[in-house]
Amino acid sequence: MVRNNHFAESRKTLDNLLRSENGADSCVPLWDIMVNMRFWARVENVLIVVSDMVEGKSHIIAGGFARNLDIGDYQQENSIWESKILSLMSQEEQEEKYIAELRFFHYLRHLPKSKRADYYLMSKLRFRFADGGIHDVLHRMYYIFDDNVEDLRYAICIYGPLPFDFKGKSFAVNSVRGIKEELTASGNDSILSRRERQILAMIDTGMKSAEIAGQLNISIHTVSRHRQEIIGKLQVKNTHEACRLAKSMDLF
Incomplete structure (x- = not known):
């Protein structure tokens, strides 16, 4: 039950973050994105999901790799989550995927807006194929922002075979400079500050705001402000x- 709660919380939080970032308009029309993604899927034989953050829909383009997955005529879903594809992973694997995407979201949030489009998420996942076997899959995720890089308009997920193994699980990759940074708990400062994590850990033990304020020698108002942040x-x-x-x- 605890694992189920964590799983639901991770997905719910990511959903809120992604959908809250969207804008009503975009200079990049969906049809233009889909034309390019269909060509990409044909060239690389990958399975591509284009999630529209404004409409709350996902469009699926099945390249040759999809034949391994037995997902049938899966072309669209009224959600930003591709449920048939996610169901090929264990619940633990799905949660790790959501957490990696949460870390990537916060990683981008701390970058200059002009640099955000330089990065994509690369992860190693485990899928159950149609043959019943468990296989490694390479997952790449790209965010497409509006002109001002203020609002997230589309998320593009690309699934394909893992051509070679690598150490680690998930990375933020700079596609301009060719460098990568592993997304682990060591990057927690990009999500919550050290003081926020300290206060949250104290809250988790059952301490009240007045007790936390006294132990940290700060005001109750400061504790309340940290709680809201x-x-x-x-x-x-x-x-x-x-x-x-x-x-x-x-995080703690």
Whole structure:
């Protein structure tokens, strides 16, 4: 049950973050994206999912790799989550995927806007194929922003075979400079500050705001401000949900 709670919390938080970033318009029309992705899928034989953050829909383009997955005539879903593809992973694997995407989102948030389009997420996933075997899959995810790089308009996920193994699980890759940075708990400062993680850990033990303020020698007002910032950054309803999500992400 605890694992299920963490899983749901991770996906819910990511959904809130992605959908809250969207704008109503974009200079990049969906049809233009789809033309390019169909060509990409044909050239690389990959399975591509284009998620429209404004419309809340996903469009699936099946290259040759999709024949391994037995997903049938899967072309569209009224969600930003490609459920048939996600169902090919264990729940633990899905949660790791969501957490990697959360880390990548916050990683981009701390970059200059002019540099955000230089990066994509690269992850190693495990899928159950139609033959019943478990196989490694290479997952790449790209974000397409509006002209001002203010709002997220599309997320593009690309699935294909893993041609060679690599150490680590998920990386932020700079496609201009050819460098990568592993997304692990060591990057927690990009999500919550050290003080915010410290306060959240104390909340998790059951401490009240007055007790936290006394132990840290700060005002109750400062503790309350940190609580609200934590809730906002993690896109949750309360500190109880924040503690559950933070533990699943190894924030403390």
